[in-house]
Amino acid sequence: MANMVELKNIHKSFGDNHILKGVDMSIKKGEVVVILGPSGSGKTTLLRTINFLDAADEGSVSVHDFTVDCKKHSKSQVIELRRKTAMVFQNYNLFQNKTILENVMEGLVTVKKFKKSDAEKVSREILAKVGLAERCDFYPSQLSGGQQQRAGIARALILDPDVILFDEPTSALDPELVGEVLNTIKAVAQTGITMIVVTHEIAFAKEVASRVVFMEGGVVVEEGKPEEILVAPKEPRTQQFLRRITNPNAAEEATA
Amino acid sequence: MGHTYDFKSIPGYIPKIMKAFPVTIEILLLSLLFSIIIGAIVTVGSLSKNKVCNAISKGYISFMRGIPTLVLIFLLYLGLPQVMNSIGVDMSGVSKVAYIVACLSLSTSANMAEMMRAAYLAVDKGQREAAFSVGMKGFTAFRRIIFPQAFGVAIPTLGNNIIMLFKETSLAFTVGVIDLLGKARAISSASYGTNRLEVYIATGIIFWIICFVLENLSKFIEKQYTRGRKKATS
Numbered sequence: 428m429a430n431m432v433e434l435k436n437i438h439k440s441f442g443d444n445h446i447l448k449g450v451d452m453s454i455k456k457g458e459v460v461v462i463l464g465p466s467g468s469g470k471t472t473l474l475r476t477i478n479f480l481d482a483a484d485e486g487s488v489s490v491h492d493f494t495v496d497c498k499k500h501s502k503s504q505v506i507e508l509r510r511k512t513a514m515v516f517q518n519y520n521l522f523q524n525k526t527i528l529e530n531v532m533e534g535l536v537t538v539k540k541f542k543k544s545d546a547e548k549v550s551r552e553i554l555a556k557v558g559l560a561e562r563c564d565f566y567p568s569q570l571s572g573g574q575q576q577r578a579g580i581a582r583a584l585i586l587d588p589d590v591i592l593f594d595e596p597t598s599a600l601d602p603e604l605v606g607e608v609l610n611t612i613k614a615v616a617q618t619g620i621t622m623i624v625v626t627h628e629i630a631f632a633k634e635v636a637s638r639v640v641f642m643e644g645g646v647v648v649e650e651g652k653p654e655e656i657l658v659a660p661k662e663p664r665t666q667q668f669l670r671r672i673t674n675p676n677a678a679e680e681a682t683a
Numbered sequence: 684m685g686h687t688y689d690f691k692s693i694p695g696y697i698p699k700i701m702k703a704f705p706v707t708i709e710i711l712l713l714s715l716l717f718s719i720i721i722g723a724i725v726t727v728g729s730l731s732k733n734k735v736c737n738a739i740s741k742g743y744i745s746f747m748r749g750i751p752t753l754v755l756i757f758l759l760y761l762g763l764p765q766v767m768n769s770i771g772v773d774m775s776g777v778s779k780v781a782y783i784v785a786c787l788s789l790s791t792s793a794n795m796a797e798m799m800r801a802a803y804l805a806v807d808k809g810q811r812e813a814a815f816s817v818g819m820k821g822f823t824a825f826r827r828i829i830f831p832q833a834f835g836v837a838i839p840t841l842g843n844n845i846i847m848l849f850k851e852t853s854l855a856f857t858v859g860v861i862d863l864l865g866k867a868r869a870i871s872s873a874s875y876g877t878n879r880l881e882v883y884i885a886t887g888i889i890f891w892i893i894c895f896v897l898e899n900l901s902k903f904i905e906k907q908y909t910r911g912r913k914k915a916t917s
């Protein structure tokens with residue numbers, strides 16, 4: 428096996444809007460790739476083309492040696508690809524009609540065909556790991572954003588995917604709840620699972636990323652080790668972006 | 684006119700009229716069943732990307748919502764047998780109840796379709812995406828995630844549609860079916876209309892009580908069904 432995730436020449440348009448303009452990416456098993464980039468640069472769209480929530484117009488997606496051609500793919504290929512991936516959403520997207528426990532069990536029961544009792548047992552274990560042992564029987568709307576997102580992470584983890592896609596997992600949270608979710612994600616990263624994380628949390632990226640990718644305008648501008656990209660980026664666009672998000676006041680002055 | 688009204692006799696008419704209750708219930712339940720089936724088919728059409736299906740469904744809904752049920756009853760009950768006769772099909776064997784069920788099913792199906800469409804669209808699209816992201820197939824996602832949420836949204840409207848349908852069953856008397864209202868009419872004509880007011884007051888009370896029960900039942904079911912899901916606590 429060469430790479431856990433391989434994206435080749437991904438193009439995606441919405442109507443006349445060419446959003447992704449040929450993205451290539453190779454990710455090894457166990458790598459934690461953090462994607463940075465300004466809003467609207469196509470980060471979410473890129474993650475969604477990996478699990479075909481949006482099918483790319485061109486290119487191919489491979490996960491764990493299973494390759495799907497974006498132009499011509501069958502439903503069953505898409506299902507198989509999705510079963511190798513899991514996603515953590517910006518707005519959590521927990522199943523509103525199910526308790527936290529049922530949310531985590533759902534994939535095991537419907538997709539992996541676990542017996543209910545077995546699914547419940549492992550789901551409770553994983554919920555305990557993310558600190559939600561006491562919240563199993565609550566509905567999503569009864570929990571804080573941080574708790575919901577940790578449940579979202581448990582729902583993704585339980586499926587034992589080859590790669591987990593995180594789309595700005597903390598950007599919808601109140602500031603005081605960001606820490607608990609980042610800590611959960613750090614713990615997940617330490618298990619050695621392959622992850623792609625879109626985030627603006629630079630300190631987090633420094634700590635857990637094995638690689639940082641900077642995207643803008645639908646292309647990868649620059650990528651490398653976190654200490655290279657985050658401390659001494661070569662590209663002026665990367666430098667500008669980092670200045671802006673690490674020092675919001677400077678950005679205001681620059682645009683004023 | 685020298686009539687003396689005997690309001691104390693009203694409660695006595697209620698059990699007599701209620702003898703026809705099974706007929707009304709039969710019409711109600713059959714119409715409900717068929718209107719939901721037709722409504723579901725029309726909903727699929729109205730949500731489909733196929734322009735022709737879409738136009739047909741929307742046209743159907745607009746027509747059925749626009750035409751008074753009584754007009755539909757006259758069209759089907761009086762007009763259809765004539766048309767069928769002219770092409771050599773004899774419809775004299777079709778029961779009156781069947782005509783009423785057909786008319787009520789058709790007219791209610793438009794409301795049901797509107798209800799289902801709105802409920803379906805009310806479910807956040809992130810719910811389906813989350814279901815897909817854990818690897819569910821489209822039908823599984825619908826059955827386990829989308830439908831249960833849409834159903835919760837639809838309960839109040841469904842209750843309302845059932846109440847309206849229940850009231851419309853009274854149109855059955857126009858073709859001579861002995862439903863609740865048909866029975867009331869029969870009781871009243873048997874005494875040459877002298878107790879007309881009392882009998883119809885009794886009929887009104889029956890309809891009102893049943894609607895009251897249905898309304899509260901619908902509220903109760905909604906509360907039970909969506910229990911815990913909407914409360915925002917920490």
Ligand SMILES: Nc1ncnc2c1ncn2[C@@H]1O[C@H](COP(=O)(O)OP(=O)(O)O)[C@@H](O)[C@H]1O
Pocket residue numbers: 441444446464465466467468469470471472473
């Ligand atoms: N479903 C869609 N339909 C039309 N345009 C879309 C859709 N999804 C995203 N876009 C557009 O694609 C661009 C990139 O969006 P996105 O991938 O969400 O960027 P990012 O996550 O980097 O902020 C934006 O301009 C957005 O408006």
Ligand SMILES: [Mg+2]
Pocket residue numbers: 470471472595
């Ligand atoms: Mg985004």
